[in-house]
Amino acid sequence: MAAADETPPAYGPMLEGFDYPYPVRTFDFSSQGEDVQMTYLDVAPDTANGQTVVLLHGKNFCAATWEGVMGPLLEAGYRVIAPDQIGFCKSSKPAAYQYSLHQLAANTHALLDSENAGPAIVMGHSMGGMLAMRYAMQFPDSTAGLVLVNPIGLEDWKAEGVPYLGVDAWFESQKQTSAEGIKAYQKSTYYAGEWRDEYDRWVDMLAGMYRGDESDIVAWSQARTTDMVFTQPVIHELETITAPTLLFIGEKDNTAIGKGWSPEAVKSRLGDYSVLGEDAAGRIPQARLIEFPDLAHSPHIQAPERFNARLLDELESWPAPAD
Template sequence: MSAQQPSLGGGFVDVGGVKTWVHDVGSGPAVLLLHGSGPGVSAAANWRLTIPALVAAGHRVIAPDQLGFGQTVPPEGHEYSVDSWLAHAVELLDALGVERASVVGNSFGGAMALRLASGHPDRVDRLVLMGSVGVPFPITEGLDAVWGYQPSVESMRALLDLFAYDTSRMTDDLARDRYEASIADGADERFAAMFPAPRQRWVDSMVLPVEEIRAITAPTLLFHGRDDQVIPLTTSLNLLHLIGRAQLHVFGQCGHWTQIEYASDFNRLLADFLA
């Protein structure tokens, strides 16, 4: 169990030879949660308010630290790529004996969820994308700052203020905790290897061709904060037009963290959609 988040459960699973930290709790239809790509991020940090709500709604919730994030450390010399992250997600489902799941992807995790729904439609029941990458856009100053993070408490505090609309919720204690997470066990070196400058190429590498997005048949729910400074609202508007069975919910006075800034509304809408 995680010492920081005991209520979320958690343990290591061998996924293609990689010790992968996974929160696997609850019972019922499976839901796979794929977190974003901020420094110091983990499944627990991203989904701490979501996991208990989905368990209470009758789901088995599977929330991994994706390859290179949190406590999931790839082999030395591993080259990060969209393909390696996607393969890791599919191999995780295999390792856990999950044939089919609904998939919820946040930001970078949304790009992985999109690819899962496109490349492995037989594995995906319903699709939920939050402030998702996956369609073309010029990289924002916010995302460039996130991927270009240089570890310090001050830099982390500045990033937290980028993520949230109401910056009063981003405390110095939270900044210190996330800073510590961003340097723990070589996390800063792993993160620096993921998205080196020039960073537009990493946005482009996560773009799914239009015809592949149009071919997605899974019922899809899109979330976006209207005031998101990291991923522009236009990405979700474009996905709404491309995915046939899609609906979009936009939160006003909300930044990039819809699942935290509007947790109760987000959880209710998500549980209703997955029911």
């Protein structure tokens, strides 16, 4: 975050001025009667191993937040593609878009087709993990493997008793977003109560989109994508995933959509990733569970060296999960 005597950065609704670790490309296409632009990173390794990894960001993340994973993957020979989904970060935020995980998966598939990416290892974190599962169900022939990093959606929040608030209420809530609120949430949920200076970059990234006269564009997209993840569970279909799957779980994670406005009896049983991870791994036919007992929602950011070493070890035995 900006120092007390500095002006906080303002990036605008398209994250203008926030630098990504690699050149940003654009994929222009028509969707739902709108001309939209999907930004993405597509980086080739110096020495290719013939495999592609597609990185899907979470709801409070962007393609840039994968930078600590992209470098090691590239060094190991993987081509890496990391899009910003429509409605997020540097991509278009159409006011009347009907958001669905199916639509975002179809957009991603169209992007990969345009780049002749072929069957790819699809890796998703947080909401991106939820999207990656939908992608694997929707496009099994295009999914060489599935890697899930603390995905949300491992429980059906509405079925668990979380009240439905609706887009209007979520919009009003999103308009109150601040750097201080983002940091407090991330500290408790993403990093198990600890904070390091390098995390400030990601707080500034998010908060900067809400600064300026067009902040409602971001809040409106975020409200509607909250509705998307709340009303479109994937948990009931895990048995249909055919791709070999690696499930990375930071067990100190406590993420659950709606936990903050739920009754105490509901709140107390939500977001227990030590249980959710084991349950999901038992239901996905070809899944291997890798647990980090001391890490939280963002293990690849919280402990990048440890996470990347384990990731590359596991990918070397692809496509069959280890015993």
